[in-house]
Amino acid sequence: MREVKIVSKHFSIKDSHTLKVAKANGAYSNALKKAYKLEPKQIIEIIKESGLRGKGGGGAPAGEKWSLMPQDSDKPSFLAVNCDESEPGTFKDRQIISKDPHLLIEGILITCHAIKAKHAYIYIRGEYKQYQDILQGAIDEAYTEGLLNNCDITIHRGAGAYICGEKSALLESMEGKRGHPRLKPKQKECEWYFSNPTLVNNVETIASVPYIIDNGAEGYRKFGTDKSPGTLLFAMSGHVKNRGVYEAEFGTGMWDYIEHFGGGIRDGKKLKAVIPGGASTDILTADEVMEAKLDYEYLRSIGSALGTGGMIVMDEDTNMVEALKNLLEFYHEESCGQCTPCREGTGLSDKLVEKILSGNGSSEDIDELLEISDTMNGKTICVFAPAVSSVINSFIGKFRDEFEAYNKSTGAKI
Amino acid sequence: MSFQFSDDNLKQIEFLKTRYPSLDALSLPLLWMAQYQDGFISLEAIDEISKITKLPPMEIYRVATFYTMFKLQKQEKLLVSVCKTLSCKLCGSDEILDHLKSKDVEIEYVECLGSCGTSPVMQIKDVNYENLTPQKVDDILEELL
């Protein structure tokens, strides 16, 4: 397996979060200087050619999103960097903001130049205060050195709401409201923050920008696949020997990755399943994992998604009924409550799985679970409910026998 | 009882006003500020925030109740937030919770803290404690209590 480090290059250097060390390793030099010599439109072109995709979960082409920003608006433009990172199994952006915050800041400066924004907000989840302080320290250093002359950066702290990672909910929250996702517009357009044009991108996406500007679109396309170019900070948790975050090219074999970086399954156990890209992506069986490639297209082709690349690995002893119950509690807690199918469906399905888990379930309950899941699909404001629906379907579809046999099973603990 | 932001905080608020296109955006930062100042968010603090942001108190209250990290009640004991989501569950959060139940702390079960690779994890006063074992929990609490 070829190891490539684009955003994680400096992670293991001592004091990598300080300006001094970052500068000694090339921060704020080549990429930023090149960017300031380019016209905004030229930068957007380079990002488009590089094929950079949004690394927060959706995987939408970044350059196209950038070109939705008006270049000659009479209103101010803004950049909102999404550091909400609340998807279970995902803990990668946290590595960037605490180990190489200056890479993010440099990315922000370049991006703001490209979309003609003078102010960037970093929306960070409330639980990350400890990493937020490191990031704020880096921003303060950058101010002191006069690096932020053209652009202000403000950290805006969330306060414990998963849904604020959804880009329109994030903006609502930045506007000081409850984080309720907004209705999607009919045609493609940029986002709006207090009615001002705004670009929302994930931390890792923005942190990938300096490399692309420095090495050109082709330099970035040397890695990954044709449709999923470059790398991702994949994360691994659960029953592997060496859990953690390791950068890899798109297209890497999933099992190769788990063996190479993760050292395989711990305690000499066998693999049972992997949730590939954060909790809201469809679960894969061990057989599927052996064949799987870590890129958007492959995972979609087998009915799942790459999501955030945060893999949750489960060994042969894992109890699938308990695992689904755990996720449904999470969804029920985190539904923002605007849409009835989501608000009620997450609670009802949680109750049904609880019934099965108590040993009193029946096949009818499983069918009812699938019916509830159906009501959550395609009938809500945001994709939260459809994702829940899909997760339920994948657990039942792939492990139905465990749900059927639950009252007879030993009820092994996960 | 009334609520007043401290002088330092008032200064900080003046600065924050220059950082946002609208006063509405101040509700989250000010709720945080009030919570740090008093340890929780009182109704009086909500009134004060409402005056500064020029939003109705009910609007601020709606916001405060949406986000799980805002506490509207005074916490008597040390608050320990334990992650219960899947990666932590797979790596032993149940055992940590059971262990914590015998301690003189207020336990709150929370969803993913973004430390899944170093689970099980708990958060106390904004700090994540990772790779927990019952012994480690004892050591940490001994320091803090």
Ligand code: SF4
């Ligand atoms: S689908 Fe769920 S999370 Fe999304 S807007 Fe509706 S209620 Fe909120």
Ligand code: FES
């Ligand atoms: S699941 Fe516990 S920190 Fe992510």
